[in-house]
C-alpha cells in the first residue's frame with residue numbers, strides 16, 4: 001500500500017532533479033541545453049561559468065546546469081556537484097584526439113563523493129559529421145561497461161537537429177520513475 005501510494009504521489013506531483021551537463025570545451029553542451037529547452041539551435045560562444053535552465057518532461061522537472069568545459073574551468077566543476085541526480089557527460093564524437101582526456105575527466109568526476117548517487121548519461125554528440133566515432137566506440141574507449149558504481153547509459157545524438165536528445169531525456173525520466 002505504501003509503495004502504491006508513493007508511486008501515485010510521484011505521478012501527480014512535479015519533481016525537481018538537478019542535472020549537471022559537463023564535458024570538454026566545444027563538445028556541444030550549450031547547444032544541447034537550448035535544443036532541450038526550445039528545440040532550436042542557438043548561436044553559442046564558449047561558456048565561462050554556467051547556464052541553468054529548467055527542462056520538464058512528463059511532470060519531471062530537471063534543473064540543468066551547463067558548465068563551461070575549457071581546461072582552466074574544469075577544476076571548478078566540483079563546485080556544482082552537490083545534490084546532482086544526473087550527470088550528462090557530452091562527448092564530441094569527432095574529437096578522437098581528446099577522447100582520452102574525456103575519459104580522465106569522467107573518471108575523476110565519478111570518484112568524487114558528491115556524485116556517488118548520481119546517474120550518468122553520456123551523449124555522443126555531433127553524429128551528423130561524417131567519419132565520427134560511434135556511441136559503441138566511445139563507450140568502449142570510456143570503458144563504460146566496467147563502470148559498476150553508477151547507473152549509466154550512452155546515447156548518440158546531434159544537437160543541431162535534436163536527434164537522440166529525447167531518447168536521452170526519456171531514459172532520465174524512466175530512471176526517476178523507477179526509483
Ligand SMILES: Nc1nc2c(ncn2[C@@H]2O[C@H](COP(=O)(O)OP(=O)(O)OP(=O)(O)O)[C@@H](O)[C@H]2O)c(=O)[nH]1
Pocket residue numbers: 023024025026027028029030031032044045046047048067068069070125126127128129157158159160161
Ligand atoms: N556539426 C555539429 N556541430 C555541433 C553539434 N553540437 C554543437 N555543435 C557546434 O559545436 C560548437 C560548440 O558548441 P557549444 O554548445 O558552444 O559547446 P560547449 O560544449 O558548450 O563548449 P564550452 O562552453 O566551451 O564548454 C558550436 O559551433 C556548435 O554549433 C552537432 O551535433 N553537430
Ligand SMILES: [Mg+2]
Pocket residue numbers: 029030031044045046047066067068069
Ligand atoms: Mg558552452
